[in-house]
Amino acid sequence: MSEPGRPPADAMTNPRADRVRDVAKLAGRSGRLKREQFFVEGPQAVREALQAHKECMDAGGSPIVESVYASVECLKRHPELLELTGYRNSKLHIRVASDMVLSAMTDTVTPQGVVAVCNFIDVPLEEVLAAKPKIIAMLCQVRDPGNAGTVLRAADAAGADAVIFSNSSVDIYNPKAVRSTAGSLFHLPVVRGVDLADVVAAAKAAGLGVLAADGYGQLNLDLLQDESAARAFEQQIPDSQYSLEQPTLWLFGNEAQGLAGEEMALADHRVAVPVYGSAESLNLGTAATVCLYASARAQRRAD
Template sequence: MNETGRPQDDVLSNPRADRVRKVAQLAGRPARLKRREFLAEGPQAVREALGLHQRRIAAGEPGIVYEVYASESCLDRHPDLEALAEGTTAYLATDEVLAAMADTVNPQGVLAVCGFLDTVLEQVLDAGPRLIAVLSQVRDPGNAGTVLRAADAAGADAVILTSSSVDIYNPKAVRSTAGSLFHLPVVLGAEVEEIVAQCKERGIGVLAADGDGELNLDRLQDENSARRLGAPAPESGYALENPTAWLFGNEAQGLSGEELALANHRVAVPVYGAAESLNLGTAATVCLYASARAQQSQQGSGTESA
């Protein structure tokens, strides 16, 4: 496709071409860091990337999609992608070329080279966020992407990954977000001590997800419901409707003792069956939705948080 968004006459067909190798290198972290570029693969991710790109261009800001590569058959199945790619540098490519570029075993016929999206911690916190997910020492790219997707679905304002966490631009992480990476601000490389200190300075409560936490998430939700109804309820120490940053730790070890001590409270998600615990993605989803529901209910009722 040329600058008008229409397909070019020449189709990229050599999987060993320099251009193809350059794109394929973005599956590795060194190339991503050096060029500050990453791959979005598949119709959903590319659609969301192009949507953000076009919104930024319309606002007079730099775009985030540098190149698009697609097969004719993919464009036949997803004609909206061609319209969204208008004005970008885009090319038709054979399935063999796309397979050589992509990180996936079975590529879906389209990928985009995108610029890094992350922002700085102060910019996120100064915007007055109500709900933030913080990932500390989360090492699995699929888990990181899943939590980011859950945060997006819950209406969170940002996701923060500490320097000890996985690279969110890892192809597997990007795929796991299902396009949510292009929906909300992401901060990378911050230290948990700095995150917590800056949150507390701005009146944002910090809750640590911990299976042995002194607070019970179900009880916090019950207390929130009672407040909404104007009924008397015992206060266990935290109002879920308040601006909140949730801390989520390593998949196997959870949060360290030092990290737990930084939080205002440690909160446990109750387990009623025989399972030892919840996995990271599930626990994060439950916690984020508990806060989101409390905050949405508060906005709907117009009441002040406790």
């Protein structure tokens, strides 16, 4: 930026420019796969992306953010975005763009003032398992981008070590999925495009227990939680079938159908979140939250 408060001479104002179209193409799956990039929108998400970029660059890693486009208005309201790109290792500068350009990039009627193009940040499964994870969430055949993002955000809150998306799940780089993560996408490792059976085999080999979240599961999550609390108070628990204190890979299925029979068969146990009222079931985000928090609580108490 040349002078605060005025659009600089090199501001992007043509919504039909090639660069604008290139960003817009990242809204579609094929566009993203071709460039191995995705975009994030809005001050909060871009801030998280830039923070992750900074940590990565400072550690000598490869760049996470490739470019940032923002309106003058947005930069005035969020000077921290300039700070986050203005340090020595950043290799970034923010291009000023008009609202029309930002709107054309993200196909939204009310653009949020800032867009960052990011390189894919998912990591190989081996890397996740080598780090001795204690809680992993895996999504199988989850179709709704909002649900995928919500589960990732809940996994972050519960302190999970990674989130894995099976090859039949929605793309986590989908703009709506990215938005639903509220920045959590940059907080914990993500693995994608992997086969459920491969993940389960590798996780078991790495010493993780595998639990399938299933409304009809034979193990009751509340019972497992109570047993875990009882162990903390040094009570004798006869015949406990699973200890929540142990490292666990949780499997979550499609929002409407849940996990398929052959998917559940891969797990050590099927665990139900009890429904106390007359709700037919819990929604995916809700069920995943309760499961992941149950593991987190048990493990932290045991630490």
